[in-house]
Amino acid sequence: MKRNLIGILSLVVLPLLLSATGAYAQSAVQGNVPFAFKVGRTELPAGTYRIKTENTNNTIMIQNCDTGKAVMSIAQQEYPRATTSKLVFHHLGNQYFLTQIIGPAGSTGMSLPASKLERELELASGPSNADEEVIIALN
Numbered sequence: 001m002k003r004n005l006i007g008i009l010s011l012v013v014l015p016l017l018l019s020a021t022g023a024y025a026q027s028a029v030q031g032n033v034p035f036a037f038k039v040g041r042t043e044l045p046a047g048t049y050r051i052k053t054e055n056t057n058n059t060i061m062i063q064n065c066d067t068g069k070a071v072m073s074i075a076q077q078e079y080p081r082a083t084t085s086k087l088v089f090h091h092l093g094n095q096y097f098l099t100q101i102i103g104p105a106g107s108t109g110m111s112l113p114a115s116k117l118e119r120e121l122e123l124a125s126g127p128s129n130a131d132e133e134v135i136i137a138l139n
Contacts, residue, residue, distance in 0.1 A: 028052040029085050029103060030065070031138035037089055037096040040115050042071045051087070051101055051138070053110050060101060060110055075101070075110035085138035090114075092121040096134065 030050045037044055039062055048065040058077060063070035078100070088100035097118045102109040114122075 029101075029138040031085075031087055031136050033087065033136055035096055037098055038115065038117070039071045039073055039098050039112065041117075044069065044071065053101060053103070058110070060112070062098070073112055075112050078102075078109040078111050087136040087138060089134040089136070090118065091132040091134050092118065092125060095121065 028050055030048065032048045033044075033046055035046050044062065044064060045067075047067070050063045050065055052061045052063075053059070053075070058075050059072060060075050061070055061072050084102075085104050086102050087098060088102065089096045090099050095117075097115065098112055099114070100109055100111050
């Protein structure tokens with residue numbers, strides 16, 4: 001009888017623990033980006049985006065809410081001192097590159113690596129034409 005009770009309890013408790021850790025590890029935010037931008041090699045059009053981050057393996061998914069088009073990227077965790085959720089873009093020439101995703105206060109942020117094109121544009125622009133940082137607030 002005792003063995004059956006332990007078996008039943010473990011079948012009930014284990015799924016609850018697994019779902020709780022999964023919910024903690026993943027977070028999502030949404031925001032409207034008024035310009036086309038690049039994530040790695042992929043260019044995404046202006047629109048409303050849902051960004052999901054999974055801190056356990058540093059993966060992010062950026063999905064256009066209208067078209068459903070999505071791109072995934074590996075990012076590095078950061079611990080920003082921000083109080084609001086936001087997207088940070090580098091503006092080089094006439095192009096925008098997503099560089100950071102910062103979640104709500106107290107959560108970790110994600111930093112995306114610079115693409116080859118972004119590095120080339122930075123070198124070509126020279127020190128006198130410093131890149132501009134553009135910040136978009138998230139919901």
